Amino acid sequence: MxxxxxxxxxxxxxxxxxxxxxxxxxxxxxxxxxxxxxxxxxxxxxxxxxxxxxxxxxxxxxxxxxxxxxxxxxxxxxxxxxxxxxxxxxxxxSIIFQAPMTSFSPVFTIGRQIAEPLEMHMGMSKKL
Ligand SMILES: Nc1ncnc2c1ncn2[C@@H]1O[C@H](COP(=O)(O)OP(=O)(O)O)[C@@H](O)[C@H]1O
Ligand SMILES: [Mg+2]
Incomplete structure (x- = not known):
């Protein structure tokens, strides 16, 4: 390889x-x-x-x-x-920063935070 x-x-x-x-x-x-x-x-x-x-x-x-x-x-x-x-x-x-519990924002849902990079980088839409 x-x-x-x-x-x-x-x-x-x-x-x-x-x-x-x-x-x-x-x-x-x-x-x-x-x-x-x-x-x-x-x-x-x-x-x-x-x-x-x-x-x-x-x-x-x-x-x-x-x-x-x-x-x-x-x-x-x-x-x-x-x-x-x-x-x-x-x-x-990608980097998953240390202390994942504090790397997520409590202000946004987990779904929103996981979706954002997919929308930005993969051009995906919110629709299923
Ligand atoms: N903003 C900064 N100003 C000065 N020194 C820094 C800064 N950020 C990191 N360092 C230096 O870089 C070194 C390595 O840090 P880091 O890569 O975070 O260590 P770790 O192996 O724990 O991830 C630290 O010991 C510090 O001396
Ligand atoms: Mg470190």
Whole structure:
């Protein structure tokens, strides 16, 4: 099987008053179709920042992806425009954030929150 995701030398910094934090410092990994990959590490070691860097979700400032590449379907996610990334997020690559109980909004029904990405990315309508 071919790799569908190839991340090489990923580097993400945060500029803080105390100096530059090297949150992700040269991370590489490869993923084949159907494969499951887990990152294990202590809190704050960079698991979330790794994945958020790939999807353009690092707030800049203070953060910045400063190196590496993340090839998906022959395209570098790190070079994509916001519009291109929006098309990838939710339809090809999704994040389920930590603490799912608080990731949902109590103001909207679960159905609404599950339907929204399908409407946005798959062009589905509310009708059955
Ligand atoms: N907004 C920020 N400002 C400064 N440093 C940050 C910021 N967000 C994350 N970091 C740094 O990135 C590191 C990795 O965080 P994170 O990826 O969330 O860890 P985890 O492995 O628990 O998911 C943290 O230890 C912190 O030093
Ligand atoms: Mg995390």
């Amino acid at each position: 071919e790799d569908i995701l190839t991340v090489e030398g990923l580097e993400t910094h945060f500029r803080t008053r105390e100096g530059v934090v090297h949150a992700v410092n040269g991370v590489s990994f490869y993923l084949k179709e159907g494969e499951t990959l887990g990152f294990v590490g202590e809190s704050g070691c960079g698991k979330s920042v790794t994945v958020m860097s790939m999807l353009g979700l690092i707030p800049n400032p203070p953060g910045e992806v400063v190196g590496g590449q993340a090839m998906y379907n022959g395209q570098d996610l790190l070079q994509m425009t916001d519009e291109e990334l929006r098309r990838v997020r939710g339809s090809h690559i």
